Amino acid sequence: MAENNNKIKRILVAQPAPAIIEKSPFYDLANRYDLEVDYNPLIKVIGVSSKEFRSQRVTILDHTAVIFTSRTTIDSFFHICEEARITIPETMKYMCSTESIALYLQKYIVYRKRKISFADGSFTGLIELIVKHKDERMLLALSEPHKPEIPTALQRLKINYTPIILARTVATDITAEILKGYDMLLLYSPWDVKAICEKLSADEMPTIATFGEGTLKVAAESGIAVKANAPTPEAPSLAKAVDIYIKNVRSGKEVSDVEFAADERKEEFLRTQQNKLAKKSRARKRQ
Numbered sequence: 578m579a580e581n582n583n584k585i586k587r588i589l590v591a592q593p594a595p596a597i598i599e600k601s602p603f604y605d606l607a608n609r610y611d612l613e614v615d616y617n618p619l620i621k622v623i624g625v626s627s628k629e630f631r632s633q634r635v636t637i638l639d640h641t642a643v644i645f646t647s648r649t650t651i652d653s654f655f656h657i658c659e660e661a662r663i664t665i666p667e668t669m670k671y672m673c674s675t676e677s678i679a680l681y682l683q684k685y686i687v688y689r690k691r692k693i694s695f696a697d698g699s700f701t702g703l704i705e706l707i708v709k710h711k712d713e714r715m716l717l718a719l720s721e722p723h724k725p726e727i728p729t730a731l732q733r734l735k736i737n738y739t740p741i742i743l744a745r746t747v748a749t750d751i752t753a754e755i756l757k758g759y760d761m762l763l764l765y766s767p768w769d770v771k772a773i774c775e776k777l778s779a780d781e782m783p784t785i786a787t788f789g790e791g792t793l794k795v796a797a798e799s800g801i802a803v804k805a806n807a808p809t810p811e812a813p814s815l816a817k818a819v820d821i822y823i824k825n826v827r828s829g830k831e832v833s834d835v836e837f838a839a840d841e842r843k844e845e846f847l848r849t850q851q852n853k854l855a856k857k858s859r860a861r862k863r864q
Contacts, residue, residue, distance in 0.1 A: 585784065585823050588612055589759040591619045591769045602816035610823050617751055619764070619772040622720055622744045624653030627660050635716070635741045637663055642670040642713035644738070646703070646727070648681045650718035653743040655685045668692070670713060674703045701846050704730050708850055711736055720744040722768065724791050726843070734850055748772045759783050763815055767795040774799050786822065788815045790839075797837040806835040 588603070594616035595601045607614045637658065645651050658665055665686075671693045673679040679695035682688060694710075696702035704727075707715070715738040717728065731738050746768045753776040756762065761784040764770055770792060773782070779800055786805035787793045796803050805815070805822040812818035825832050 585610070585760045585826065586612060587759045588614045588761045588763065588819070589756070589783075590614060590616045590763045591765055592616055592763075593618055602814060603819075606816055606820055606823075609820075610827075615759075617755075618749055619751060619769045620746050620766065621749055622647065622649040622746050624649065624656060624744050625742060627657060629742070630657045630661075633741055635739055637665070637716065640714045640716040640739065641668065642672060642710060643716045643718060644672045644703075644707065645678055645682075645718050646674040647718075647720065647744070648678060650720060650743040651678070651681055651685070654718055657743070670694075670710065672696075672703075672706055672710060672715075674698055700726060700730075700843060703727070704734070704846070704850060707731065707736060708734065708854065711854070713737070715739070716741055718743045720746055722746060724767070726791075730847055733847055734854060748775065751776075753777055753781070756783070757781055761786060761819070763788070763819065764792055764796070765789065765815075767791050770795045770799055770801065774801075784822075786815060786819050787835075790837075793835065793837050794839075803835040804832055 588607075590603060598604055603614045606612060643654065645654075657663075669692065671679070671682055671686075673682070673693070673695040675698045676695045679693050680688070682693060694706055696706045711734075715731075715736065717731065717738050717740045719728075719740055719742050721742045721744070728740055749772075756773060756777055762773065762782075763786045764773070765788045770787070782801060785796060785801055785803050786807075787796050787803050788807050793803060793806050805812070805818040807813065807815045807818040809818070812821055822832060
């Protein structure tokens with residue numbers, strides 16, 4: 578897509594609209610650059626049916642802890658338990674990727690810190706939390722499709738866990754014509770990328786901005802030119818990344834495509850965790 582001083586006028590944020598639009602960083606961005614900013618998810622996550630759950634042959638009560646990374650999987654988990662008349666024991670522990678997801682559990686259970694713990698939203702934070710509870714028999718609640726990095730990490734660390742698909746990601750009914758009406762699309766997940774690839778050819782793509790390493794990776798693999806990406810040291814949020822992009826374009830600067838580079842820090846982190854667990858295992862054997 579050609580870049581010029583007036584090209585970016587309409588932006589689609591592929592997320593639900595915030596409760597208070599004025600508090601969104603995109604509200605300030607719209608005022609600063611005279612933009613029209615719309616919110617419209619490209620995907621939605623729905624819980625699996627009881628039949629789909631049963632087909633996985635997973636016995637929930639064989640586990641002592643559940644790992645949650647989304648509210649949808651929490652809803653699906655307790656809905657399945659209710660339909661199957663499974664009574665979750667008071668001793669069940671819950672590990673969540675963020676505090677907000679942990680607090681969402683109050684919809685279904687009494688919140689007690691001794692059985693509910695949460696990480697800071699990062700991959701490393703969640704893995705460190707899981708490792709602290711490595712003696713539990715864990716159930717990993719997943720959506721389909723899902724990023725493989727958490728299951729892969731748990732396998733490498735020899736964590737006793739069972740994956741279970743509790744939700745599925747499907748495309749919304751937004752049309753190609755609507756997407757083509759925007760000058761820039763802000764994508765937040767690999768499935769956002771796949772959703773637009775099903776509806777638009779590479780030549781029809783508006784300017785693309787992505788959030789997250791996985792989203793950028795899939796965009797690069799799909800042959801999509803990405804012009805803004807977050808988080809980075811310069812742009813911790815996608816709003817900041819878009820701000821920088823528009824500022825550069827309007828000042829006449831040429832903006833190169835963002836190149837994907839795997840984060841080597843994750844690999845180093847996993848090696849460190851493996852070494853720690855191996856040392857603890859050897860220490861226990863000597864006792």
